[in-house]
Amino acid sequence: MASTQPEFATLLRAWRDRLSPADAGFTVTDGRRAPGLRREELAQLAGLSVDYVLRLEQGRARNPSAQVVGALARTLQLARPERDQLYRSAGLLPPRDGTVSTHVPPGIQRLAARLGDVPIGVFAADWTLVWWNSTWSALHGDPTVLPAVERNLVRALFGDGAAHAAMLPVRSERGQDAFAASIVADLKDAASRYPADVRLDRLVRELRETSDAFAELWATRTTAAQHTTDQKTIRHPEVGDILLDCDVLVVPGADLRMVTYTAAAGSSDADKLGLLHITGLRTAHSLRTHQR
Template sequence: MRIDRPGLAEAIRRARARIGPEAAGLPAGHHRRVPGLRREELALLAGISVDYVVRLEQARGPTPSQQVLTALGRALRLDTAGRNELFYLAGESPPTAGTIEMHVRPSVLRLIDRFVDLPTLVLSAKSDVLAWNAMASALLGDWSALPPGRRNIVRLRFLTDPADPIRSQVSASIAEQESTARQHVANLRTAAARYPSDQGLAELLADLRTGSTEFTQLWDEAEAGSWRSHTKTVRHPELGELILDCDTLHVPDVDQSVVVYSAAPGTPEAESLALLRVVGTQNLSRT
C-alpha cells in the first residue's frame, strides 16, 4: 500500500481539532484561541516532535511507523475505525490478532472522563499507561511529561531513570513494594503466555531482564497472575502519604485494565483528593 499524504494530513488535523486538552488528561490552561489540541500537546501525548506533527499535517516528511500511528490514534482518542484509517492512509496494515491492544476505545475513555474526582488509568496487558485523567496526573505525576517508552508502570518500577521528572512513590513500605513487584511480574507472565509473538512485550522483557537483577530473580520464581484490587500507599511530594483503595476493572475483549484510586468519604485522604482536583498538577507549596 502507498501512503496518502494529503488524506493522512487531513485526518490528523480533523481529529486534533475535535478533542480538547482536558479530554486527553492535560490541563486546559487559559487564553486558548482555537478549540482542540495544540500541535505541541499532540506531540507531547504521542511522544514525537512538534516538527514531526507539523510535517505530517503539511503532507510531507517521513512515512510514520506503526508505533507512531498507534501513538497518534491513542493521543487523538480515535475509535478503532479512526485508528485503522490512519494506518491505511499511511500505507500500513492495522494491528492484527495476537498482539497486545494498545488502542483505547472511546467508550472506555468516556468512562474514565466521568471519574472527575478519582485518579484513573487505563493499562495495556503489559502495563503500558495508555490513557489517564487529570486526577491521575495530579496524584501520581504528569504522565504526559514522560516519554512514551517510559509510560509503563513495570518499567518505572524496576528500571529507574534519573532523567524522569519527580513523581509520587507508589507502595511506600518495603512489604508493599515487594508485594507490588511480585504482582507486576506475575501479570507480565500472564501476558507473555497470552501474547508470545508480541514484539513490544518481548522488548520490554529483554530490557527488564538485562537492566534489573530484582526483576530477573522474581521472573525466575514467579507464577502467572493478574491485577487484584487492594490498598496502596502513595507518597505524594506535597501531600505526603495517602492510603488509598486501588480497584482494577478488567475490559476483557481488549485485555486492558482500568485502575481507579479512591478514599472513603470523610477521611483525610478524601480531603487530599478533593484538594488535588482543585489544584491539579500545580506545585501545592505555592498555592
C-alpha cells in the same frame, strides 16, 4: 507501504474536528468557537508538540512513527477500522492481531473523561500506560516527560531508567514484595497470550538480564495472584502521604486495565485528592493557555 501523507493530514483534521471536547475531558465554555478539539488539546493528550501536530495536519511532517500514530488514534477515540485507516494513510501497517494492543475503545475514554476527579490510568496487557487523565498526572507526575517506552509499570518497578527514577515512594498494604510478584505474574500471563509480540519479548529479556529481582520472580514456578485491588500510601511531594484505595478494573474484550485511586469521603486523604484534582486542572489549563 507507500505513504499517502495528504490523506493522513485530511483524516487528522477531520477527526479532530469531530471529537467533542467534553468526551475528551475538557470543559466546554460559551465562548468556544471550535466544534471539536483544539490543536493544542490534541497535542496535549497525545503527548506531542503543537508545532508537530500542525505540521502533520499541513502535510509537512513526513513518515510519523507507529508510536505517534497510535497516540493520535487513542486521543481521537477512533474505532478499530478508523485506527487501521490512519495507520495505512501514514504508510504503516496496522497493529497485528496476536500482539499487545494499545487501542483504548472510545467508550472507555468517554467514561474515564467523565470521572475527572478520580485519578485514572489505562494500561495495556504488558502494563504500558496508554491513557491517563489530569488528576493521574497530578498524583503520579506527568507521563509525557518520560520517553514512551518508559511509560511502563514493570520498568518503573524493576528497571533502572527514567520510569524507575520518576516513580514516587509507594507503600502497599499487601506488601511491596507481593505487589511486585503480582505485576510479574500479570506479565507472564501476557507473554503466554502474546508469544509473537516483539516489544513484550524485548521487555522480558531486558529485565531478566538487568534485574536480579525480576529474573528471580520470572523463574519461580509459584503462581502469584494477579494485581487487582490494593490500598496504597503514596508519598507526594506537595500533599505529603496520601492513603488511597487502588482498584484495577479489567476492560472486557480489550485486554486493558483501568487503574483508579479513591479515598474515603470526608477523610483528609479525600481532601488531598481533591487538591490534586484542582492542581491537575490548573496545570492543564496553564498548558493550553501557554500553547495558544
